[in-house]
Amino acid sequence: MSTFQSYHLVLIPQALRITVPTLTSEALGLLKNTSVALTIGLLELTAQAQQINEYTFKTFGAFGSATIVYLVTALLVYQAAAFIERFVEIPGSSTTAARG
Template identity: 45%
Template structure:
């Protein structure tokens, strides 16, 4: 008898749970990545700024976030952060999907500071002459950074950023501890309802493996298509 036997799955109910968890995990990945990438770029620029104050702030944020376990971040954002909000905002949060929202915030912050280091390495790999040439053409500092520095830095940083994306995808599984109904949560739910742990967790394992391999493949293809050239 297979895991997808209708007699066991009650017309596909448990199958639907696993698919819902898989899609929520993908949504957590996408939402966290969309927030983490600009955060990482901003922190990288702060850490490479000529301003000592900005460098100090950027370094403090990066070191403060990445030296705290992801689990602690999740628990803080889910249990402590809502208590700091005004009552109407807190009620609005609880009326929506607080587990997914708080998980997204924690994942975005945690991944953003790691992406910041990758982007900072990309910025440092861009020859200083590039900015000097942009300034000599009449571009201001902001325009030089936006039009000349960052496009090259991001291109150099794409392979390690994709590696961070793999880590982010795997880290979505930790959201189960605050009750976010992602893939691990739903796998455990199916296991509790059917006692078929092998099938439920095999599905989750293969899903994580498949998406991770696809992202890793994208990183390899990008590295071959756009090899980094030093000047």
């Protein structure tokens, strides 16, 4: 087996099985904590919604849109992580396979 094949077929799948759940948790945590950046002075999604609210007085529309953007982004991160987990899963080792 060449070095590339050993990395591709053995090492990377094992590393992904171990690290994907932790990386998913970190990615979602970072996404949820982006509003902390507002206190540092960065204009991010929540700050933009607040600014729109101040100018237009459309509170529900501004923060509703921000919530939807956060939700869609979190779901995309979750789906990507679930796809990677399914891709590197060892056949027959799933807890759902044991139930069904």
